[in-house]
Amino acid sequence: MKLQLTSPLDMHLHLRQDNMLKVVAPLSSKTFSGAIIMPNTLPPISTKEQLLRYKEDILNATKGDTFTPYMTLFFKNDYSREFLESIKDEILSIKLYPAGITTNSEGGVSTIDVESLRPTLEIMSDLGIVLNIHGETDGFVMDREAEFVPIYKALAKAFPKLKIVMEHITTKASADALLEFENLYATITLHHLYITLDDVAGGMLQPHLFCKPIAKRPEDREALLELALNANPKVMFGSDSAPHPKSAKEAPGCAAGIFTAPIALQLLAQLFDKHNKLENLQAFVSNNAQKIYAITPAKKIITLEKKSFKIPSSYGNVVPFMANEEIGFVIDN
Ligand code: NCD
Numbered sequence: 219m220k221l222q223l224t225s226p227l228d229m230h231l232h233l234r235q236d237n238m239l240k241v242v243a244p245l246s247s248k249t250f251s252g253a254i255i256m257p258n259t260l261p262p263i264s265t266k267e268q269l270l271r272y273k274e275d276i277l278n279a280t281k282g283d284t285f286t287p288y289m290t291l292f293f294k295n296d297y298s299r300e301f302l303e304s305i306k307d308e309i310l311s312i313k314l315y316p317a318g319i320t321t322n323s324e325g326g327v328s329t330i331d332v333e334s335l336r337p338t339l340e341i342m343s344d345l346g347i348v349l350n351i352h353g354e355t356d357g358f359v360m361d362r363e364a365e366f367v368p369i370y371k372a373l374a375k376a377f378p379k380l381k382i383v384m385e386h387i388t389t390k391a392s393a394d395a396l397l398e399f400e401n402l403y404a405t406i407t408l409h410h411l412y413i414t415l416d417d418v419a420g421g422m423l424q425p426h427l428f429c430k431p432i433a434k435r436p437e438d439r440e441a442l443l444e445l446a447l448n449a450n451p452k453v454m455f456g457s458d459s460a461p462h463p464k465s466a467k468e469a470p471g472c473a474a475g476i477f478t479a480p481i482a483l484q485l486l487a488q489l490f491d492k493h494n495k496l497e498n499l500q501a502f503v504s505n506n507a508q509k510i511y512a513i514t515p516a517k518k519i520i521t522l523e524k525k526s527f528k529i530p531s532s533y534g535n536v537v538p539f540m541a542n543e544e545i546g547f548v549i550d551n
């Protein structure tokens with residue numbers, strides 16, 4: 219059995235810099251037509267010059283492939299209207315991180331509420347720039363995302379014209395909030411559709427399944443599956459593929475991030491097939507995102523075949539999600 223996907227999009231991707239960029243970028247550009255590139259580099263992307271240079275590096279690393287890097291800026295609360303006007307055609311969105319919540323987010327925002335963010339968000343709303351949010355508080359790790367939900371709601375209400383994307387949602391609380399507000403959307407990762415906290419820490423600790431936000435309870439995963447498998451128009455695929463060298467994962471003080479880019483489409487096909495929902499995969503991996511972000515990606519046809527495939531033990535020095543496991547779909551291009 220073969221299955222074709224047209225112009226798959228990854229709406230949340232970490233490509234890193236330098237050598238890591240050279241290893242991982244081609245693994246996305248091979249199968250995706252475009253991706254939203256996260257700005258949590260070192261230092262984070264916060265000037266036009268940095269942004270254009272980073273885009274150039276990505277285009278060089280993906281040369282020969284049809285692939286659009288949709289660039290994002292690291293949210294700062296002091297960006298001026300002039301600056302945002304001058305950069306708006308180069309970006310698709312701006313990503314807001316609570317300070318210190320995840321990898322390279324130390325320069326993020328420490329007070330997240332409507333009044334502190336009003337000046338910047340009003341400009342973004344006027345200019346039609348989408349806001350991506352890593353929605354976690356600094357509370358107890360299992361409650362961080364649910365505790366952030368009232369903030370999502372307050373922002374959605376205060377800025378009704380601003381499109382807000384709740385990034386990598388992991389809880390039923392977020393899934394419910396998403397459906398309450400017209401201007402809230404969400405990305406869902408591959409790994410949060412597959413695993414719960416039990417897979418991470420229920421037996422021997424699995425560093426390659428450790429990420430932010432941490433995987434939650436079975437009922438949370440069910441809520442995400444319900445949205446993704448039915449390709450609810452408010453959700454889109456965003457892998458949050460976040461490579462770290464093996465030495466940074468298999469270490470005391472394991473870095474947060476799961477590397478899924480090279481096997482994401484195969485494992486999505488397997489999941490949608492298992493639930494008899496393959497007809498919804500195209501919308502989840504491309505069409506919904508095209509509508510939400512008003513983009514038309516370059517045409518790229520990816521053929522998947524239902525055939526056994528063993529996920530490699532590593533790509534360069536990065537260990538992928540489900541390394542060495544046999545899966546049921548392979549890319550046939
Ligand atoms: C991401 C990374 O490593 O950049 N890590 C992660 O666990 N998801 C950052 C992020 O999206 O939180």
Ligand code: ZN
Nearest residue numbers: 230256458460
């Ligand atoms: Zn991320």
